[in-house]
Amino acid sequence: MINAEFLMLLGGVGAFVMTLYWVRVRELRERYAIGWLLVATLLLLTGLFPDVLKTLADRAHLSYPALVLFVALGLIYMNSFFVSVALTKHYRWNVRLTQQMALLEERLRRLEDAHGPVPIEQIETETE
């Protein structure tokens, strides 16, 4: 019979398989996989040992669904927050690269104006 514990167990196994698959095909970096493996572990543990959540719910004077919702929202919040942090960092890198490219292009144009265009073959020979 399907119940909350069984669904958590199923979700935990699914999360493990999915995370490992994406890391294996190098579509997910290991540093991000750690967080998702922790989520999968949490799901598995709560599926295997449902009494842990029930005890916690009793102690916090919450119903079982309310506690599950609270934990799930907490995880979603944490994940979204750190995605925003990562996006901010990546935005800054992108800006720096874009600016650097624009400035290098300007410098190259100036050099070519002064000395004439440099043939691609010459650059390739010099860098070999």
Next chain:
Amino acid sequence: MRHLIVIPAFNEEEALPRTVERLQGLPAGYEILIVNDGSADRTRDVAAALASTSRLPLHVAHLPVNCGIGVAVQTGYRFAVADGGYQNVIQFDADGQHDADFIKSLVERCEQEQLDLCVGSRFIRDFGPGSRSTFARRIGIRFFAWLIGFMSGVRVTDPTSGFRCLGPRAWRRFADSYPEDFPEPESLFWCARNGLRVGELPVRMFERQGGVSSIRKLKAAYYMVKVSLAILFDRIRRTEVARVAPQPTV
């Protein structure tokens, strides 16, 4: 002594030639950098054509995608750092709103009073109708002036003005870190709070001659909230520069 005039340009094919033409009256020592901010119109070609005819040295940097006014202006500061030979960097709008006749005065004021940032203000002297923005914008500008004064103790009249001259201490720091969108009030507050010397000079401004304002009506509310929050956030950061002599009165 060399000075760099940075002109951020986003879809300014119409106004750019007239703006650059107005700058040609400046003496030797001034150089121009047009930062084409990923324009979708012919700004790139227009800027390249202007570079070949300009009397003053004119450089053009093309950002491959539209990054916003803050990133475009910061590209100018980074250009100045890479060159290493400029004394002051002047921010000047491409849309023809700023009067090139005041550039020399801004630079002279910066040097005479050893300012790190001299802002061209529309509100110190009345230069006639159309030079002082709309009523709604003036309310927003007064609010930011009050907020900056309240948070830093430095009194300014036109914190949103994009017509400004920066000394090496300011532009070198901004080359490293500069607000992304609507950067003027935030960068002014940063200078004021970190003990950099800030001043203002009355300047005349004109109506826009073309292009699209970076602050449209729908963006106005976001602009007010974002800039206010940015100033508040900056207030809780540590100061970065050792405080220098007391602020000159504006």
